[in-house]
Amino acid sequence: MGDAARARFTALRRAHFPPRRNWLDAHVTLFHALPCVAMDAVLAGAREAALANPPFLMRSERVLFLGAGVAFALASAEGIALRAALAQRWAPLLGRQDQAKRNVLHVTVQNKVAPTVARALYDELRAGFASEDVPAVGLDIWHYLGGPWRPAASFAFAGKGAK
DSSP states (O other), X not given: OOXXXXXXXXXXHHHHSOGGGOOSOXXXXXXXXXXXXXXXHHHHHHHHHHXXXXXXXXXXXXXXXXXXXXXXXEEOHHHHHHHHHHHHHTGGGOOHXXXXXXXXXXXXXXXXXXXXXXXXXXXXXXXXXXXXXEEEOEEEEEEEOSSSEEEEEEEEOOOSSOO
């Protein structure tokens, strides 16, 4: 995400995500678990996708109630197409969760809380919701280490026709 959007969503995440589970700044998760043994293939695919795609806009559409958390839904034909292309490329690497077709991009600002706590935040955020453009500026790859995450690589979108 662009800096301003990331800062705003990260502030919400820090305020509402359980600290013991909040290892990362706000982000849009395209895949949850790609195998570390395939890291070279993952990095090559992400690098090629970033070079081929220009930055694009995602539009925050609505607040999502996740049962045990809250997120903002993001609409973006470019984002859905990018995820689909990567999913096709990485099909043999995808686990069950990542094989599921994802047509709703989102930024999670709260997770792993009691449903009543999530419902209260959902109601609060929905009451003040205003749609906004969220710039997509690149791809980040992370290693999960059973607790903290470690950055593996970042690739800025650099394709022609940037918006």
